[in-house]
Amino acid sequence: MLSKRIIPCLDIRNGQTVKGINFINIREVGDPIELGKLYSEQGADELVFLDITATHEGRKTFVELVKRIAFNLNIPFTVGGGISELKDADALLAAGADKISINSSAIKNPKLIDDLALHFGSQFVVVAIDAKEENNHWEATMHGGRLPTGKELFTWAKEAENRGAGEILFTSMNHDGTKNGFANEALTHLSDLLTIPLIASGGAGTMEHFADLFKYGKADAGLAASIFHFGEIAIPDLKSYLRKEGISMR
Amino acid sequence: MKVAIIKYNAGNIQSVDYALQRLGVEASITADHDEIRSADRVIFPGVGEASTTMAYLHAHGLDKLITELKQPVLGICLGLQLMCRHSEEGDVECLGIFSETVKKFILQHTMLPAMKIPHMGWNTIEGLKSSLFDSSIEGQHCYFVHSYYAETGPDTAAFCSYPTPFSAALQKDNFFAVQFHPEKSGPVGAKILENFLQLKINL
Numbered sequence A: 001m002l003s004k005r006i007i008p009c010l011d012i013r014n015g016q017t018v019k020g021i022n023f024i025n026i027r028e029v030g031d032p033i034e035l036g037k038l039y040s041e042q043g044a045d046e047l048v049f050l051d052i053t054a055t056h057e058g059r060k061t062f063v064e065l066v067k068r069i070a071f072n073l074n075i076p077f078t079v080g081g082g083i084s085e086l087k088d089a090d091a092l093l094a095a096g097a098d099k100i101s102i103n104s105s106a107i108k109n110p111k112l113i114d115d116l117a118l119h120f121g122s123q124f125v126v127v128a129i130d131a132k133e134e135n136n137h138w139e140a141t142m143h144g145g146r147l148p149t150g151k152e153l154f155t156w157a158k159e160a161e162n163r164g165a166g167e168i169l170f171t172s173m174n175h176d177g178t179k180n181g182f183a184n185e186a187l188t189h190l191s192d193l194l195t196i197p198l199i200a201s202g203g204a205g206t207m208e209h210f211a212d213l214f215k216y217g218k219a220d221a222g223l224a225a226s227i228f229h230f231g232e233i234a235i236p237d238l239k240s241y242l243r244k245e246g247i248s249m250r
Numbered sequence B: 001m002k003v004a005i006i007k008y009n010a011g012n013i014q015s016v017d018y019a020l021q022r023l024g025v026e027a028s029i030t031a032d033h034d035e036i037r038s039a040d041r042v043i044f045p046g047v048g049e050a051s052t053t054m055a056y057l058h059a060h061g062l063d064k065l066i067t068e069l070k071q072p073v074l075g076i077c078l079g080l081q082l083m084c085r086h087s088e089e090g091d092v093e094c095l096g097i098f099s100e101t102v103k104k105f106i107l108q109h110t111m112l113p114a115m116k117i118p119h120m121g122w123n124t125i126e127g128l129k130s131s132l133f134d135s136s137i138e139g140q141h142c143y144f145v146h147s148y149y150a151e152t153g154p155d156t157a158a159f160c161s162y163p164t165p166f167s168a169a170l171q172k173d174n175f176f177a178v179q180f181h182p183e184k185s186g187p188v189g190a191k192i193l194e195n196f197l198q199l200k201i202n203l
Helices: A032-042 A056-072 A086-095 A104-108 A111-120 A153-163 A184-193 A207-215 A235-244 B014-022 B033-038 B050-059 B062-067 B078-082 B186-197
Strands: A005-013 A047-051 A077-080 A099-102 A125-134 A137-142 A147-152 A167-172 A198-201 A221-224 B003-006 B027-030 B041-044 B073-076 B101-104 B119-124 B141-146 B148-150 B156-161 B165-172 B175-178
Touching: A005 A032, A005 A056, A005 A198, A005 A235, A032 A047, A032 A056, A032 A235, A047 A056, A056 A077, A056 A086, A056 B014, A077 A125, A086 A099, A086 A111, A099 A111, A104 A111, A104 A137, A111 A125, A111 A153, A125 A153, A137 A153, A147 A153, A153 A167, A153 A184, A167 A184, A184 A198, A184 A207, A207 A221, A207 A235, B003 B014, B003 B033, B014 B027, B014 B186, B027 B033, B033 B062, B041 B078, B050 B062, B050 B078, B073 B078, B078 B148, B078 B165, B078 B175, B119 B156, B141 B186, B148 B165
Parallel strands: A005 A047, A005 A221, A047 A077, A077 A099, A099 A125, A125 A167, A167 A198, A198 A221, B003 B027, B003 B041, B041 B073, B073 B175
Antiparallel strands: A125 A137, A137 A147, B101 B148, B119 B141, B156 B165, B165 B175
8 A cells, every 4th residue: 555655854055954953862963964864764755855055056065965865865855945947957856866846936937847847757846835824715925935926725736736746745834833733624625636646744743743634634745844853753653653543654 | 797777868867876886886877789788787767758768769779679688687667667568658569578568547536545646655565476576575665656557467576556456566587677666665675676686597
């Protein structure tokens, strides 16, 4: 049976992980490779590396980093951040990335999804959507939820699928950072609407939240950052808990 | 040991090379016919579209070359599909090494949880019958990403269910193939690649 996926997300700046990471007994906390390997050994099903570097030099560092990640990891990984043209994606593919994630660049230029899917295949293209709910209306946003885009979440997600996205990564800005659980209602709706896999992000605080996500949110994968980085939830514990809850896990 | 990875217009060949390097093997990524023919092991990887890739193989004489190889050959993902008889993707005749045919997954809305295409993620492989596998691999999870699948048939060496069974692996004589990505399937995938490199078969 196809298992549900658990995906830790790492923010990278100038080749180093950004958030203070608080693993007990791990010294190389800033090194994305060491962290990636650790998560992989713990049973993470995939990893996401988001480059939040703004500078040109930082971009080059990131591509070099992707090469080292690809060499060292034997599980799939997605890279995102700063991809606005085919050549950005091409450099990351050549470096060994399995998938790329695009967000605001797809909103500004939706045809980028078609072009990427045509050149590299849909399996390579993850469209990330950060959306916010207000008065029962979900709207895709940019710049960490501060900038509305005029695109309604469900319409935009379906458009992304039709244009050739291979997966949708949906982050609820209402839930992100709250640790009160995932946006299960919106996720169920999205999952029913889409024929491509759905990754849920935003709101993970407890192991029960992941069980709810897979039982009620109908997502194919759950993504989280700080709860893993700060050791609040250990991946082996999470997966054995979810197995007991009857959810298919690797 | 000389390992050749067949170079053609397909993506993600790099990851296969890295996986071999992790096993201590320096492979050459090549389209050179003599180099491929003289290698001890040949890997035919691939992510891409079937009909355009078949056209490319044909234009470069690689179709004939691959079918005539005598050493152990491992097809991965699209490589497996192209080693079959026919693919629905672009309705194309393939290499015909295996007698199975390749079909597109059909969405089954009645399935719970809802079926998604591509079949993406970790799924179990069962019914293993090939020296590519050992008993430790039965029922283990491997990483799949595909929208087309090879039916089960006489050459099926492992199956996976989504929701109906399809060929997760095929084998005929010196030709081996896996639908999943061993280079991305953690320690299980590494073991399968290692088994391929260590195969002892009479040719």
